[in-house]
Amino acid sequence: MARGIGLDLRAVVARLAAMIQVEALWLSVESLDMRAGMESILARVVRVFGAAQPHHAYLFANRRATRMKVLVHDGQGIWLATRRLHQGRFLWRQGQDGRIELTRPQFDALILGLRWEHLADGGIIHTL
Numbered sequence: 327m328a329r330g331i332g333l334d335l336r337a338v339v340a341r342l343a344a345m346i347q348v349e350a351l352w353l354s355v356e357s358l359d360m361r362a363g364m365e366s367i368l369a370r371v372v373r374v375f376g377a378a379q380p381h382h383a384y385l386f387a388n389r390r391a392t393r394m395k396v397l398v399h400d401g402q403g404i405w406l407a408t409r410r411l412h413q414g415r416f417l418w419r420q421g422q423d424g425r426i427e428l429t430r431p432q433f434d435a436l437i438l439g440l441r442w443e444h445l446a447d448g449g450i451i452h453t454l
Contacts, residue, residue: 346400349381351428353436358386360393364406367397374425378404385428385436391415 354374358367371377371384378384380401387394392415398405416436428436 346398346405347381348383348398350379351383351385351430351433353385353426353428354424355426356386356424357389357391358395360388360395360408362395364397364404367395367406368404371397383433385433387416391417 352375354370356374358370362370367384367386368378370386375382375384378397378399380399383396383398385394385396392411394409394416396407396409398407
């Protein structure tokens with residue numbers, strides 16, 4: 327019986343993940359106070375990026391770059407998630423206009439705390 331419940335839960339999780347479709351990922355290089363809630367972060371998205379576009383994710387890190395909040399507009403509502411690194415820091419270089427567009431492999435590397443700026447096709451990370 328427990329096995330059937332686990333399969334149902336996996337199906338629900340898969341459907342939820344499909345609901346949160348992300349077509350573009352944006353990183354703000356300006357730090358964010360991690361006490362900020364959804365409304366404050368949404369106001370920051372509008373100020374930095376001009377608008378909260380459907381199916382876009384907006385990433386903000388704290389000053390020490392050890393925590394990150396991600397706001398996602400799924401087309402119907404807003405999702406807010408937090409990521410904290412136990413070791414290391416999130417790394418990026420300053421963008422010209424205070425924001426950087428990320429590819430999905432760059433996002434995946436960034437949230438793991440890996441060097442992502444020189445990420446090549448196939449997930450290979452090149453060093454400087």
